[in-house]
């Protein structure tokens with residue numbers, strides 16, 4: 001490139017910098033391909049429009065305002081990371097053909113993104129449909145994100161509560177604060193503080209998007225007092241009471257809860273789903289022999305005739321996180337690692353998974369030991385780390401939490417399975433008094449019921465590390481599942497609440513020093529088996545303990 005062109009190139013880069021536009025490497029390549037100064041100058045004219053710095057796209061197409069450029073860039077990232085090129089190519093086709101109408105383009109690309117962003121290896125007949133999986137890219141969060149996030153949680157849970165007959169005349173906190181006369185009032189608000197008064201009443205501070213107010217919960221109303229005594233910060237409740245100044249004296253506290261009369265669905269055919277979690281593969285404490293036995297059973301190689309018969313009818317295997325032990329999770333972890341490299345851990349694990357029958361669909365969400373951010377929602381396990389898993393045709397990788405539909409057929413809507421690893425459970429078992437006094441972490445049944453009643457997987461902000469999202473709170477339990485599956489506490493619990501089957505999965509690792517410190521007493525090598533036709537649940541034990 002001659003001196004004039006070099007100077008012109010610098011000038012153009014500075015020109016964009018002054019406009020707060022950082023040019024990309026692709027753009028520089030475009031400049032490099034210019035043979036005259038005036039050719040380069042032509043690029044300045046683009047500054048008033050959206051710049052297309054992507055070599056795949058003709059600059060003239062930048063005038064097409066109907067394209068969802070943000071989604072295009074997202075799909076390009078997918079393409080460049082080797083995840084999938086379907087959407088990106090679709091965008092390129094749209095741009096090149098310029099045929100579709102504006103609305104069609106947006107809808108068409110969104111449809112593809114829904115499929116691509118949420119799922120990976122599904123075939124049409126796999127009978128696994130991902131209803132919700134979080135796939136938002138990480139970005140720097142601001143205070144506004146947190147405000148928006150809590151507002152979204154309030155709005156969503158309010159939509160569950162406002163149908164309750166007790167809350168028919170909902171008001172907002174600012175309206176109540178303006179009232180001069182005492183009146184019966186009702187609000188939906190988030191608990192931001194909880195204190196015990198000198199008289200042993202509970203004083204809550206609650207907040208809605210319009211303001212704060214105190215709520216007095218009298219100890220002489222034992223049922224309500226008990227409910228509030230077991231409440232946690234940041235949960236959203238309904239309050240009915242009498243206002244007096246800037247205080248409401250509560251007569252009734254209502255948690256959102258799940259409906260009573262939901263149908264207990266049963267599959268028309270005898271099919272089984274199996275639930276496990278917390279393999280912690282790569283740890284020296286991973287129970288190789290026991291897991292090997294499990295694989296042999298699922299292949300029909302071991303077990304009595306009834307057990308073999310069940311194995312032959314398994315179509316779904318759910319794994320609720322902590323697939324590998326990970327690296328750098330806690331100080332001194334390297335002493336407990338058999339495989340020191342995270343890539344290697346997934347690579348070796350996938351060799352085990354290859355031994356599962358190919359007709360079984362495996363659905364996997366991450367846990368806090370997996371290769372990704374610990375903050376929830378966690379996106380599906382990163383392909384960069386676990387490529388071998390992503391390449392398996394019968395595996396579906398989803399986020400934590402996620403909602404997956406399985407086994408639908410003509411005339412049968414299938415089962416919705418809510419997957420959540422369970423990171424909030426240790427906090428809740430310490431801070432919900434009734435759970436703490438009933439066995440704490442050993443009572444996954446109570447923990448799971450608690451979060452269903454609150455319609456939120458981790459109500460207190462401090463119970464997990466969360467990534468706030470302005471648009472929604474993905475940890476709100478929106479759709480009521482048929483099965484709710486968790487892990488993390490390494491113990492098997494099977495229970496039900498209303499029509500929801502609650503399954504907390506066992507682990508495949510013996511107790512580490514770190515688990516002992518966290519009060520986790522594992523019940524390893526157990527597999528939960530559900531007959532989808534009868535909804536009967538069995539636990540099969542593959543270890544001596």
Ligand SMILES: [Fe+2]
Pocket residue numbers: 278280322367369488489490507
């Ligand atoms: Fe775990």
Ligand SMILES: [Fe+2]
Pocket residue numbers: 322367368369421487488489
């Ligand atoms: Fe975990």
